[in-house]
Amino acid sequence: MSRRVTDNAVGNRPTRHAKTIIIGSGFAGLGLAIRLSQQGRTDYLVLERGSDVGGTWRDNTYPGAACDVPSQLYSYSFALNPNWSRSFSKQGEIQSYIQGVAKRHRVLDKHIFDCDVTAARWNAEAAVWEIESTKGDFTADTVVSAVGALCEPMLPDIKGINGFEGEIFHSARWNHDAELTGKRVAVIGTGASAIQIVPSIAPQVAHLDVYQRTAPWLLPRTDRPYLLPERLAFRYLPGVQRLSRAAIYAARETQVVGLAKFPPLMRAFEAIAKAKLRAEIRDPELRAKVTPDFRIGCKRMLISNNYYPALSRPNVDVVTDGIREVRANSIVTADGTEREIDALIVATGFHVTDSPTYNTITGADGRTLAEVFDEIGQQGYKGSAINNFPNMFFLLGPNVGLGHTSMVYMIESQINYIADALDTVDRMGLRTVEVRREVQDAYNRGLQAKMAPSVWMTGGCSSWYLDKHGNNTTLWPDFTFEFRRLTKKFDVAAYRTTTRGASRSELKVVG
Numbered sequence: 313m314s315r316r317v318t319d320n321a322v323g324n325r326p327t328r329h330a331k332t333i334i335i336g337s338g339f340a341g342l343g344l345a346i347r348l349s350q351q352g353r354t355d356y357l358v359l360e361r362g363s364d365v366g367g368t369w370r371d372n373t374y375p376g377a378a379c380d381v382p383s384q385l386y387s388y389s390f391a392l393n394p395n396w397s398r399s400f401s402k403q404g405e406i407q408s409y410i411q412g413v414a415k416r417h418r419v420l421d422k423h424i425f426d427c428d429v430t431a432a433r434w435n436a437e438a439a440v441w442e443i444e445s446t447k448g449d450f451t452a453d454t455v456v457s458a459v460g461a462l463c464e465p466m467l468p469d470i471k472g473i474n475g476f477e478g479e480i481f482h483s484a485r486w487n488h489d490a491e492l493t494g495k496r497v498a499v500i501g502t503g504a505s506a507i508q509i510v511p512s513i514a515p516q517v518a519h520l521d522v523y524q525r526t527a528p529w530l531l532p533r534t535d536r537p538y539l540l541p542e543r544l545a546f547r548y549l550p551g552v553q554r555l556s557r558a559a560i561y562a563a564r565e566t567q568v569v570g571l572a573k574f575p576p577l578m579r580a581f582e583a584i585a586k587a588k589l590r591a592e593i594r595d596p597e598l599r600a601k602v603t604p605d606f607r608i609g610c611k612r613m614l615i616s617n618n619y620y621p622a623l624s625r626p627n628v629d630v631v632t633d634g635i636r637e638v639r640a641n642s643i644v645t646a647d648g649t650e651r652e653i654d655a656l657i658v659a660t661g662f663h664v665t666d667s668p669t670y671n672t673i674t675g676a677d678g679r680t681l682a683e684v685f686d687e688i689g690q691q692g693y694k695g696s697a698i699n700n701f702p703n704m705f706f707l708l709g710p711n712v713g714l715g716h717t718s719m720v721y722m723i724e725s726q727i728n729y730i731a732d733a734l735d736t737v738d739r740m741g742l743r744t745v746e747v748r749r750e751v752q753d754a755y756n757r758g759l760q761a762k763m764a765p766s767v768w769m770t771g772g773c774s775s776w777y778l779d780k781h782g783n784n785t786t787l788w789p790d791f792t793f794e795f796r797r798l799t800k801k802f803d804v805a806a807y808r809t810t811t812r813g814a815s816r817s818e819l820k821v822v823g
Contacts, residue, residue: 325448331355332734333443333452335429338367340707340723341458342410343388345419347731357452358419359445361428365414367460369407374486374505375512377403380533380615384557385564385718388413392553394546400535433674434702439743439810441703454737456730457673458707464667468500468660471637478641479655483509492655494518498643500635501659502528507614509659511622520628521643521651523635526773527601529585529608533615564717565791571609571716572789575767582608592620601630610771612715661776675700676746690785691756693747693806694799696726696733702746705730711759712795713777713786715768721792729799736802743810751806762789 332348334341337360345358364370379386383396386406391413397405414420427447432455435442443450465482467473473480479490483505492513498521499506507528514520538546546553570577585608593599602623623630633645642652670682677700684700685691692698695712696705707730712722737745763769763784768777777786788795 327449327451328357329440329451330357331452332357332454332456333441333450334358334456334458335432336360336367336458336460336707337362337365337414337423338369338458338460339388339410339720340460340726341367341456342414342419343720343723344456344458344707344727344730345422346388346390346413346417347727348734349417349419349422351731351735353734356422357450358423359427359429359443359447359450360423360425361446363425364411365420365423366407366410368484369403369410372403372484372486372505373488374483374509376508377505378508378535379403379406380504381564381718382560384553385560386720388720389724391416392557394543394553396538396546398535398537400533429669429672431672431674434676434704436676436702439703454703454705454734456705456707457669457709459667459669460708464669465658466661467658468635470635473638473656475640476638476656478653481657483657483659490655492517495654496652497521497655497657498523498651498653499657499659501661502526503659503661504612504614505661506659507616507619509657510628511616511618514622514625514628518627520625521631521653522623522628523631523643524602525632525634526606526611527604528611528614529582529604530588530619531581531585531613531615532588533617535617561717561721565793567716568791570767572762572766572768575607575609575765575770578607578609578767581613589620593624595624598623598630601632606773607767607771609715609767610773611775611777673701673704675704676702685779689779689781689783691752693752693755694726694729694795695722695788696729696799697747697752697807699747699749699752702744705733710785711756712788714792715777715787717792722788722795725792725796725799728796729802733802733804736804740804740809741812743812745804745807745809747807759789760784763787 332355334344334356337358341358342365345356348356362370379401382399383401386401387393387409393409424447427445429443429445431444433442440451440453441455443452465484467482479487481487481490493516495517496519497513497517499510500523502522502524510520510522589599589603593602622628631645633647633649636644636646642650644650670685671680673681675681675684679700681701690710692706692710695709698706698709707723707726712726714722733745760783766789768784768787777784779785
């Protein structure tokens with residue numbers, strides 16, 4: 313299924329060819345573009361549907377938007393930022409950082425912005441990817457999908473929601489023209505975005521209803537502004553910032569033992585979270601409502617110092633009854649209670665394991681990525697390649713997500729792998745590379761075996777980490793330095809290849 317472009321002005325443009333095309337320019341796509349440039353490659357393009365780089369940090373501008381990974385760790389290793397103002401950065405500061413990196417590395421001229429890719433199909437005869445977009449057609453020898461997991465907002469399937477007559481918008485598409493002051497507002501969801509939005513708007517609205525399906529676990533947010541001596545040290549003392557980054561990385565990495573290998577160790581975090589809950593919510597009835605009924609870590613662990621105090625405000629109610637329907641100016645819950653509202657904020661997350669973009673990518677056998685995933689689940693190889701999709705690589709593919717540390721570390725690991733893959737293709741004169749199905753299957757059996765004892769599978773919750781087959785196809789179940797080791801070099805022996813001049817029927821295994 314593709315969204316065909318019908319604009320004649322677009323349709324009449326000549327097809328452009330690039331050796332490599334990257335789709336998306338958040339942390340992942342931009343990082344790869346910079347690496348290609350550093351390798352001396354010039355024949356590449358970045359197709360970005362937005363009007364700027366930044367991805368999720370460009371799109372999520374809701375009040376209170378900030379990162380839950382420490383600033384020193386949430387940056388490229390090749391572009392440390394001595395100018396972070398605080399230990400956990402806010403959205404605007406992260407977006408400015410990404411924009412600055414793009415400008416300094418001079419890759420913006422390789423970007424085509426406002427370019428929404430509507431279809432990508434593998435042409436086996438020509439051994440190229442054919443791409444349709446809102447900026448015309450393209451072909452590429454290799455395509456790299458850098459479409460992040462948190463880019464397609466998920467709207468709840470609630471009766472009547474399309475008939476709501478007040479302000480309504482998703483947290484990732486915040487309407488800054490909407491005036492919430494003095495209004496009756498409802499927020500649906502209590503995930504990572506909601507716990508930042510609720511404290512930010514609660515003081516200004518007349519009344520706020522927070523609709524909670526599952527109570528999250530909250531840990532303290534150890535956030536503070538950096539002192540002047542610290543900022544000066546980061547800027548002028550060699551090694552200080554890298555040492556700080558290394559210490560934060562090591563501390564975060566220890567959490568993997570409890571999350572993935574020996575879940576009983578998570579009881580220490582649970583004790584901290586329970587103490588926080590008791591201290592910050594005095595009302596026993598409210599405390600009971602927001603006490604989770606699953607093991608900490610099973611869902612994403614959240615950090616906040618002001619969410620619980622916001623819920624305790626007299627103008628805030630936590631509603632745990634399911635929503636029956638949305639009416640023109642109200643929400644009706646399963647018990648029949650109707651609550652009138654003027655604005656509705658939907659903070660229900662994203663399509664992670666069922667992204668609509670999967671429908672637009674068609675592989676070697678004519679099936680879309682969505683159809684492949686529907687059959688076998690969201691499986692790949694080292695999060696970077698998927699059988700049936702030759703000459704295509706993925707940044708932020710299956711099982712590279714994290715619940716404890718910086719995704720930028722994983723992204724840079726994948727960039728190492730994909731950059732070496734492109735070098736290998738050139739060096740060996742390869743026409744096509746496609747990960748072998750048996751290799752991919754064996755890799756995923758190993759992943760799921762590692763996943764089995766994890767808190768994500770044994771902690772008593774259902775989460776967006778799991779696909780419809782019940783497998784955790786989102787997270788990496790081991791130390792991140794182990795992933796870095798696995799992706800250090802492109803293992804061409806795991807791939808079926810053809811050389812230039814050979815047809816697909818003459819596939820041979822190299823190595």
